[in-house]
Amino acid sequence: MPEAICNYLALLGWSPGDDRENVTMKELTELFTVEKVHSSPARFDMKKLEAINGDKIRALTIDEFLDWSLPFLTKAGVITGTADEIALVKLALPLIQERIIMLSEVPAMLKFLFIKEFAVEADSVAKITDDASKAVLKRSIQELEPLTTWTRESIEAALRSSLIEDMGLKPRIAFGAVRIATTGSTISPPLFESMELLGKNASLARIRAGLEL
Template identity: 35%
Template sequence: MKVRVRFAPSPTGYLHIGGARTALFNWLFARHHGGKFILRIEDTDAARNTEEAVRVILDGLHWLGLDWDEGPLTPEATGPCRGDYGPYFQSQRRELYMDRVQDLLRAGHAYEKDGAIKFKMSREPVIIEDLVVGEIKRQLTDREELDPDFVIVRSDGQPVFHLVNVVDDIDMQITHVIRGEDHISNTSKHLALFRAFGVTPPKYAHIPLILNQDGSKMSKRDKGASLTTYQAEGFAPEAVVNYLCLLGWSPKDNREIMSREELIERFDLPQVLRHNARFDYQKLVWMNGEYITRMAPDRYYELAVHALAHAGIDTNRYPLPYVKAALDTCKEKIDLFAELPAFAGFYFTEALSYEPEAAQKEFTPENRPRLARLREAFAQLDTFDAATLEATLKKLAAELGVKAGVLVHPTRLACTGRTAGPSLYHLLEVLGKERVLQRLDRALERMG
């Protein structure tokens, strides 16, 4: 049996982190088994769906690197699809759904009531053989006991989720449905529809929910609930993919940092955990920092330059070797690429502004002659590398009878405008002799 799975989001606002993880689990399962991953946009509710929301979904999947394998051929297809496939849109498949409704009506499985069409639901308990949860016996609730039948076409003629979901799974030959545990109540209805159509249902795997750290359900207002948060705050998509895998899945050897190739090789449903996962934003930040530290240079430069450009910093005005050398001093110092504009922005501007409190503390009359002496010592150097700069500063500090920090702090402020940042001696080497002397001159002028 060739594995065929799908991700079927509703474009109603944003891509929830739970939805992103569902897409990821489906994608990994398909890639692990050499199967197909299908993207299907459930947009039958025209009043709630927007084109912008569709774009958010496609952009999010593209950012995560989740490509889909088939769909309608279209010259306008966008996103990480294979070939020129766009996603399936349910709004374009209405005739197929209505044909199936007629089949149900003719077979006596559905009936019209108050302008709508309802499906005749079995009064017996439904058994769900779930690949993650195990066997589930779904009894009718007290409310369903009174009327277990459910609407499949609204009075306005629009087919509803339960119907289109099942029809699409039949037409697209879906073999496995991997979705959140909150869909279990829907699955009994869907199994009944499959039986009514005379079709063997796919295998179901309901994955655990993602909760906040305190155990509460994650709402769209909670930090980290929207995938766009990670795109905006400078996370590496590969780190987010890695972390999302660990929310409800375990490789069984306590490993946490894994490449995409390793995840594909190791991911399967038997390792999906039964209990709900708790989202830890700080752990994700830590993992992102680990990814940055281990990242291949070209990938690091790509994401770093993008983050700087997003903040309005144009690195194209500087020689490429200079840009790379500047970014190299930051690689093991940041956890998020969004930190780079503040951390490294001084490399890419000639109009420094100083932190006010730091300037008041460091740019003092007492420090001026010391900084002037250091400026002259730097000016006399023929070799302007980190080791020489460090030795020069420490030698002068000894001559002045002060600790090195007395010179380090005003020098850092003069050359970066900040009190924290990359290693001082390495950043001075990258800035170069001419630029360092100019910045020291400007600081000395400010100090009077």
């Protein structure tokens, strides 16, 4: 983000007088003085710039985050910009705001909600084709199908009860297979919230498809 770049470049030769690295543009204009400029050699640190950028993203309101994200999503072909798509993006953005440091990460994180020809990523297929994962997916279908209320809470309760308590699996093993089957990747927004936004029919269809791999 432009503000993150300005923030970082300012800190290369100046300090606000405390240990803060995340400074707003308003604060920069108010606090900057020539006396606080130092002459020590500056070193460009990409990790620090990315961290500041992440701070800027987290400080955005959802409407601001939406405005910044839409161009990335449309350019990547994830959405075309319809009102329904934008409404869904707005619901999904709070799930990733604390998890990304670059706006360019938004399309990869949210594409599972919009993709027409869904497929599990090639490097994730092997992680749901073993017998243990198949058992997880089969049990997940059995527990999720009867749900009459499709919410984060009901999804989580059903899966935790069956996979963690009944089957005795560790969360990483149990939910990892469901995550890959429903989002296509090992990296996604929080699982239960993602499935809620994806919807019951699409979630179950993808889990069934995962069983066929």
